[in-house]
Amino acid sequence: MQPLFIYNTVTRKKEEFKPINPPFVGFYVCGPTLYSDVHIGNCRTFTSFDIMYRYLLHLGYKVRYVRNITDVGHLEDEVAGEGEDRIGKQARIKQLEPMEIVQRYSFGFREVMSLLNTLPPSIEPTASGHIPEQIEMIENIIKNGFAYVEDGNVYFNVEKFAEANNYGILSGRSIEDQLNNTRDLDGQQEKKGRLDFALWKKAKPEHIMRWKSPWSIGFPGWHIECSAMSQKYLGNTFDIHGGGMDLIPTHHTNEIAQSVGCCGQAPVNYWVHTNMLTLNGQKMSRSLGNVFLPVELFTGKKLSSNSPSATPSQAILEDKHPLFDKAFSPMAVRFFMMQTHYRSTLDFSxxxxxxxxxxxxxxxxxxxxxxxxxxxxxxxxxxxxxxxxxxxxxxxxxxxxxxxxxxxxxxxxxxxxxxxxxxxxxxxxxxxxxxxxxxxxxxxxxxxxEANNKANNVLDNVVNVLLNMRNQAKTDKNFTLSDEIRNKLIEAGIQIKDSKEGSTWKLN
RNA sequence: GGUCCUGUGGCCGAGCGGCUAGGCUGAGCUCUGCAAAAGCUCCUACAGCGGUUCGAAUCCGCUCGGGACCUCCA
The missing domain is CATH 1.20.120.640 (Anticodon-binding domain of a subclass of class I aminoacyl-tRNA synthetases)
Structure with missing residues (x-):
């Protein structure tokens, strides 16, 4: 087997990939939070990991590729542990069940990823489908002394954890640095330490999604789902964990802390992170609002404000999109993404x-x-x-x-x-x-x-009839006619290529 | 303010101490009835200033740009 080198965020070096149990490989990627449509920057990340998945398969590994769907627990203000659940909020605004929100956007997400020809993961677990696993993990973390309960909420005690562990192993930041150089934040009253984060939150009355737990009727924190689900499907320590670079300092840092706090061992051997997609040099993100959607790129048109969804097969489109000169096919977009290395920023133009x-x-x-x-x-x-x-x-x-x-x-x-x-x-x-x-x-x-359907076969035949006529005209030195056929075909969007063996054509 | 990344030819984009990727654009040539397509050739760059080295785009320092993270984000 070819020796494969992978850049590991933990060591900041390329390391030879050695699976724990060859030929099996456990591969986990943090998937999207489905409170709105995925944008093209999200797609870039999942496309990058699709290449890795495909290459591992090609090399002969038996890969279990787990990519989660976050459908609960992702608050608007994570650090304070406050604000509404992102999905719950959309459900309230749109007067739908939270599961309807998730269903709508996961449908769109899958369709877009399919257009981009990414392979489906082996398992696509949802956070809401793994509440018991998350509760059990939180219980273990509490038992091990790394979490505390405060009025129905459970928080991870980062400073306690950092006494015997390197909390900043991924980000490369020391705990002192992180404690001292953080912006002023509100809503910290319940936490003992400013870096502490929620494992379980008590539901406020307006909260739609809620489950019973030993501490309160509530919902899990954002980070715990990935720890619980990766552990369930891939084991206490598995091979590769991926995600966007922006997840390093918080989400993945806390994931490691939780897993170590629960099981006493590092959860992952190779941490792999993809860089961001930028627009005019600035990161594309939902919070900055500088996003465009896959369907807009694929059609060159703007999504109508009254379109019920951005799922390509259902989207209602308006005029030409101001950002795009034309439509770009999913495969052209995929190729464009691959002309830049996954650890470099990809600037769109x-x-x-x-x-x-x-x-x-x-x-x-x-x-x-x-x-x-x-x-x-x-x-x-x-x-x-x-x-x-x-x-x-x-x-x-x-x-x-x-x-x-x-x-x-x-x-x-x-x-x-x-x-x-x-x-x-x-x-x-x-x-x-x-x-x-x-x-x-x-x-x-x-x-x-090009779809190989009936219409295309007919087109093929029709164009060949015209090419034969043109060739006869050329043989007869009737260049007026042969050029007319060529020019009319170009106008119709068909490009002719002449060679010694004859003429071929393609759609322009 | 702190931490980290980054600056390559007209544009995009590899490169990780020596052998000076690749694509797109532009110019010329070959082929062709003329074009197109294809091939060949050309335009040979590493932000600036110092340093290390026999040798630096590549290592080190400083300066000046750009960005990410430190709040949610793939």
């Missing part, structure tokens, strides 16, 4: 996206050319070496930009062979097909977008 789209088309066009390549007895290229370079790129912390650079080498070789400017053996051609199948389709998760 029409120019960058258009450039990616063209590059992606070139890769797909070369794949079609590859199917009809003529082989030679000798070869002028080292295709096996190219294949290994593709693996080297992925083994180096999932370096998709370098992988793509290597694939463009393959594109050049394919096109040159097609132009009879270099030679490939039949075996080379088979290896190139394997490279495409493995890296482009299976690992990067790209796919051909």
């Amino acid at each position: 029409n120019e960058a996206l258009t450039a990616s789209e063209k590059g992606f088309e070139r890769i797909i066009d070369a794949f079609k050319t590859l199917q009809n390549l003529t082989s030679s007895n000798s070869s002028s290229e080292d295709i096996k070496a190219l294949q290994q370079k593709c693996y080297d790129a992925m083994n180096d912390d999932f370096n998709t930009p370098v992988l793509i650079a290597n694939l463009f080498d393959a594109v050049r070789i394919i096109n040159s062979c097609n132009d009879k400017k270099l030679n490939l053996t039949q075996n080379d051609i088979e290896v190139l097909k394997t490279i495409y199948n493995d890296f482009v389709f299976n690992i990067m998760g790209l796919k051909l977008e």
